[in-house]
Amino acid sequence: MKYTLLWKPILKLVLRELFITILLLLGVSLLIFSILHFAPGDPLHIFINIQTQNPEEIAAIKRELGLDRGIAVQYLSWLNNLIRGNFGNSFRTGKPVFSELINVGVNTLILTIGSLIVTLLIAVPIAVVSSLRRRPFLSWGLTLFAYILSALPVFWLGYIAIYIFAKKFNIFPFLSAGAPSGFRLNWIYFLLPIIVLGIGNGSISEIIRHMRTQLERVLSEDYIKAAKAKGASIWRHSFKEGILIPVTTMIAAKIPFILGGAVVVEQVFNWPGMGRLAWQASLDRDYPVIMGITIFAAVVVHLGRLSQTIVFAFVNPQTSEKGEDA
Amino acid sequence: MRTRYVQRGAEVSEFSQIPIWRRANKKDLIQIGFGLIVVLFVLSSYIAAVLHLLPYDPLGINLKEMMQSPDYKHILGTDFMGRDILSRIIVGSQAYFMPGLLSIIIALFFGTMAGLVSGYNGGRTDSIISYILDLIDSIPKMVIILLAIAFFRPGIYFIMLIVGITNIPTVASLIKSKVIFLKKRNFIEAAKALGLKTRDIIFKHILWYNCKAIVIIQATLGMAEVILIETSLSYLGFGVQEPEPSWGNMVAAGKDYFFRGDFFLSTAPAVAILISILGFYLLGDGLNNLLEWRRRR
């Protein structure tokens, strides 16, 4: 019965967020699109080398790729297609951008989310333990250890990991290139980049610090003291504000960062992810692919933010009344 | 493990009159101390690099002394071309130091302006500024940088410019939340009621007295991030190119020698990266605990 009161206002809040997100995505696409078209270099060079520089043929190619129209027209038509779910076709391969993106995008996502989980698994317990103040030296030691881990350059860490597994355990890091199902080869090799990125993405220290600050602040609140006074578990009472909210905040804030780190790790482990596609597409000036990747990345980031908003709305009863954020 | 409490002083003195180093946690002081040492090292490396005060020529190829382990002649040994590793590490700090400062200055300057304006004025200005900053925030840094590199083939300064721009939203939101906090506490209202000039309120009172801590801490964190990004980029081959040394490309060059058992080539610069990032980060963290965090009773 109690939750029926909450549905409508939460929905309102989420719709509002969604609306803003769409505005932002539009803005991002417009921005990137403009930069693409005003930047040096053009997509035609992939074709010009192969074929002759016959001006008629060039014009034909231009027409085919839709590059002969004005920029505004090009943008609007791209947008128009996007709404229908058509990301366009890659200049280079001619195949739909969407399918190319999905293949590699999913791989990168797996890497990103997996390593996020690893990071949280390390950071949250350390944060909780160190805010208890029971054994100050142990918690400080742990925290320092985590900070050091966090400062390790991820590419070096990756190589050390490969070396250890190759030499000591004879597990060789050779994924069959281009095979999205190449993970069949070795579960450990599948986990390795995730763990490496989880440790080396540099956000462990910030997560620990933020969580600790929030948790300590919450634990000193009056209502926790009162909960203690009635013999209740302070963990149950501090969970929502002290752990759940800070964790979702951190997730939303760090996803962009981890996505970035994923690109580096993909290079080290030869992981078939978006990084390579982005690089190749940029060199080719493959506009549809680049736009697709940008939108994809932006959507992932905003999904993180949206889930934060939703969690906030559910946790904080006041949002249902005022429609504001926590 | 027993803790000792000893009563020494018993006279009354106002808490804030006790100098910072007295009221600071030992742990924070150690962190700050370590951080400062690291900063000092980085700074002196930079100066040494600029002035060419190096034990050896970082580019000096000496095939007779290839791959030597550390000894009294070459403190960190030599690499596969006989070049002294220590000198190369010292010079490597050039790759990120100045560009890093650029990135930090841009992020802090525009970020504080944006944060102050949008926090102070609120309303539509706030909405517009927030929108623009959210746009920047929407795309992961690395993606932007990769795109930029592929398109413009920029130098490290341009890259760091972009990094600085991508950090503006973070700084802006921190400053803005501080301004809103002050607003809620009626600080700004009170200042206005006292008749203080708007310009004074914003710059002297809000910015200087209250936001100093944020700015300093973001500067240290920014430097840590810059080191990470620059080394990652030069590892990937985009930043400083061979034969110029950068910690990133040194790790990259050394990685092939791993399997031969020669770890040092990769590890020495990696450790340099580790200590530098750690130092800046601990500095920022310690300062944060000291300056920002109100001790709860």
Added chain:
Amino acid sequence: MEKEKVVINEVLKVEDLRTYFYSYAKEAFIRSVDSVSFSIRKGEVLGIVGESGCGKSITAQSVMGLITDGPGIISGSILLTHNGKAINLLEGLSDYVSVKTKRKAILEITKDVAGWLKRSEILIKGIRGKVISMIFQNPKSALNPFITVGDQIAESIMLHSSISAKKEAIDAAAKWLERVQIDSPSMRLYDYPFGLSGGMCQRVMIAMALSSEPALLIADEPTTGLDVTIQTKIIELLKQLKEELNLTILLITHDMSVIMQLADRIAVMYGGRIVEYGLKREIMDSNSFIRHPYTIALLNSQPTVEEIKMKERLRAIKGDVPDTITLYRGCRFYERCDLKNDRVKKKCKEAEPEMIEIGTGHYMRCYLAEG
């Protein structure tokens, strides 16, 4: 401070309670509670009254074991009698601590922090919330803002009574809400604290506290955060519940009028110590000669209606609250005392007076009691 052995119906007997906090910055002990002793009998209301900062809240929190922040110690004995058994809530804690003193002043403490904390948790477990319950100042912030009111009361019920089914607990919670005079209790169960007024939140807290039928209720400034009209209602409610349930209450407040309405016995605290202790009617009796100067000053500082009408000046007590760090030699109230005369001045400056009995069960810490 009965010097006899534990009286059978004494619910709580506190002896020589000291709660010191250690300040690293000033390298000194903050002696919030500096040797406090009192006892409460069953069905009785003991009111501890004093200015802000005199240590009364800390006393209550020490009894409840809520002092875990910060370095320091709690020493003495807190005897709780329940179901015929007496437990010392500070038992064995001294094993974790070694103290160095010099002329009655504590100079150095060496403490095994982890062991101490663990032991004090073990001692207080099963007592907090069940045998002793507490209600707080600022009821709105004492309730968890993320959980409904009904859930919070039900939590108490499920923790401390035999009811373990959530539904039953919620029903019981509704009954308690009715008992604390909240309208439409079955609807209120699903409200969150932010939607409730201060008075209602306090009632909810009272419901939570009493739902476990505790032997002792500690009320820490229960009316201080509320509007004056609501204050009266809450005091009425407490009075009523006290009659109905034969409650034993430790009431802490700085508001004399609250004490006057509720308390049976009063302890006046100043600077971490009790300076007067006795039955309410003796202390409040304006004909009584001998009362502690501080008590007198407190009572006098309350203006009567005529004085307000005549716009007379308020009779404030001159001076400031003493800081609890400085080690005083003589009486702590010396500077602010209006009643000191030449006869006692020398003694007042030399050494702190002990508690002197001036009537049956009426004690006072002042040299004016002699002779």
